[in-house]
Amino acid sequence: MIKVEKLTKRFGGFTAVNGIDFEVQKGEIVGFLGPNGAGKSTTMRMLSGFLPPTSGKAEVAGFDVFADSLRAREHIGYMPESVPLYTDMRVHEFLRYRAALKGVPGRRLKERVGDVLELCGLQDVEKKIIGNLSKGYRQRVGLADAMSHEPDLLILDEPTIGLDPNQIRLVRDLIRNLRRHHTILLSTHILPEGEMLCSRVIIINKGGIEALDTPQNLRAHLGQAGHILFDAIVPDAQAAASALRALESVQSVSHRADGEWTVFTIHPAPSHDPRESLYRHAVDNKWRIREISRPPVSLEQVFAEVTGGEEI
């Protein structure tokens, strides 16, 4: 559905997107993750045909988005980050106008507008003026606009930004329902969102792709960076720590006191799991145990790892 080769965009001396390559297959939901200013919006603007690239090439549905822009655009529904709408129009007028502009034939307009109104839960507000709508409704109007001409590909730039938690949930459910009919490329800097919605994730930083995989694989790949929590009552914390350090497949151990309990944070050697030997060791020494656990690595840790930033 999308094919991007060596796509580059420079603004003056600043390189916003630096020679990225990726492909998206039909029916996927792909998430663009990255810190602010990483080049997510610029890439999306180029894919939607709004910005011409400095070099490189991008295809949507088999049409070059620059050489054959009009035909490529017929297959794309794009929602920019700020969700710009004509605030002087009524919701159904706006959707009708946009659908007609994007080539929905006159006899199908009514049906199409009715469909997207229903899909996005906008029937209650269809006669309202867009300028008077709340942010959540505007977001949904933007989404309805993006899919009004039944495009094969939806490009959604930060679809849940600035919404309250309930609205975020609604928009997410909506996106999840859309995956049956559309291929979706969405950007977000909310990582759990990428994890929840996307079948694949592209982590982009400083204009380049840092990682591209399923959220599960990314986590598994970096899973070895995870740690083990070991919570016990020990007679001497220092001695216990050095004893644990001596265990096979343990790389490092740190500890802190929590009342009479001592909480050890244990980093295992790559692709080893020393939880069982920890348990045996505790039993042998008659330590009382409260917890042995290995918290799952979140995408946030993966993200921090890949982008070299602090955890967010």
Next chain:
Amino acid sequence: MRKFLILFGREVSSAFHQPLAYVVLFFFLIVTGFNFQAGVTLLNTGAGTVTMVQAFFNTVYFWFPFVLVFPLITMRVFAEEAKMGTIETLMTAPVKDSQVVLAKYAGCLFFYLILWAPSLIYFVVFQEITGVKAAGAVGSYVGAYGMLVLMGLLFTAIGCLASALTDNQIVAAIISFAAILGFFFLGLLSFLLPSTGTFLRELTYYLSPVEHMMDFSQGLFDTRPVVFYISSTLLVLFATFHIFQYRRWKS
């Protein structure tokens, strides 16, 4: 063509969705009404040689709102979309840049024509009440309204160009106002320069809306202004198209 009509429809409806349209229409009616009244007074005091149509289209009260109205009509068209960001959704729909530029231009022109349409009623009323013919011949109407349209073509294009230059409507209005006024005063020079036949005199005549209107409202047809207005309109529209593309590609 369908896309153009859809865009044009949107331009016209958005013009009438904002209060400014009605404020402009209202004050325009007042000033042209006042202009009409001034024309009648002129005829009453018996200058004798002019017709109502000539009197209407050649007073200060005609030129003042005429020059002022273009920035108000056009300042919005490109600047507002750029400011609100709707340009991004507009230009990612499958429409050509040229369709967008022409539709916006045509929308402004349409509003301009709507502004002037009621003035036709004045002449009908004038003839009904006074029994005097408002114009010497039909050519006088054709000339005056034809010139009104020709000048409208160029000045609307200048306004659109100014609007495409900036995100700020006020700045757009000031640029187009300055450009139109500058052009207008250049034409007025022909009244200051004494001798006829010199190159400068000819040049300023060629550029003078006031002189063009004077001739055309008498029913005198001259191809030079027609060629001038149409060719310069095309030039300005061409520039608008390129500035519109350039600003988007640079963003």
